[in-house]
Amino acid sequence: MHKLLExxxxxxxRVYPRYKGLFRELASVQNPQALFITCADSRLMPEMLTQCNPGDLFICRNAGNIVPPYDDRAGGVTATIEYAVSVLKVPNIIICGHSDCGAMKGVLHRESVQGLPAVSRWLHHAEGARLMVMENHCCPDEKTVLQRLTEENVITQLEHLKTHPPVSVALARGDIQLYGWTYQISTGEISSYDARLGRFVPIGSGHVSATPEPRFRRSDPVVAA
Ligand SMILES: [Zn+2]
Structure with missing residues (x-):
């Protein structure tokens, strides 16, 4: 704790005085560029990865960067998404998984989380990803299995994200962009899911998006029932 207090x-x-002007601007308003959903893992720092300032990212973290499909039960992830999209009108949502993820290891080896009932139930939201890897990927070793699972989990959670009404409405109108990322702790490499190619590509190789085509244009008339 000593290190934290220091x-x-x-x-x-030293730091606050340097950002004093920015914090004064942000004292009563925020206009973040993205909702960033990622794992609680201590080795992943969203602001460091993206070189963002205070006010740039609205962050939601949990074990395994999971987005439960929408239902009528209130949950922290659902409430955070609703607020970010409906109130803050974030133009981007990023779901970011990472290498050596303990949650993904728990998905692969369910017996390792048997004594953790809450974790075990939570990881059920990644079952679709596990099945996708087992049924469709041929992996030579455990490391590759974990990497594929981390990627498939990001794709699965992007699909869950689309079931949240504020997100599906914003997507239909072309008001929001979705991105799925994976981060390699040992190299710093970040890859992004290209929905057109159906695979992850390193960031920097052009505009990569996981966003479906919008169905309405802003100019489309709203038809009364
Ligand atoms: Zn993790």
């Missing part, structure tokens, strides 16, 4: 003091003495 850090707070350093932040207040």
């Amino acid at each position: 850090g707070v003091q350093q932040f207040q003495r």
Whole structure:
């Protein structure tokens, strides 16, 4: 804890004064560029990966960067998505998985989370990804299985994301872009899911998106029932 308390003091003495103007602007308003959904893992720092400033990212973290499909039960992820899309009107949503993910290892080896009832139930939301890997991928070793599972999990959670009404409405109108990323801790490489190619490609090789085509244009008239 000592390290953290020292850090707070350093932040207040050295860092905050440097960003004073920005924090003053942000004191009562935020206009983030993206909702960033990622794992709770300590080795993944969204602001560091994207070199963002305070106010740029609205972040939702949990074990396995999971987005439960929409239902009528209130949940932290659902509430965060609803607020980000309906109130903050974020123009982008990124779901970011990572290498060596403990949650993905738990999905692969269910026996390892048997004594963790909450984790075990939570990881059921990644079952579609596990099945996709087992049925469709031929992996030479455990490391590759884990990598494919991490990728398939990002794709599965993107599909779940589309079941949330504010997201599906924003997508239909072309108001929001979706992205699926994976981050390699050992190299710093980030790949993005290209929905047209059906695979992940390194970021930097052109505009890559996981966004379906919009069905309405802003100019389309709204028809009364
Ligand atoms: Zn993780």
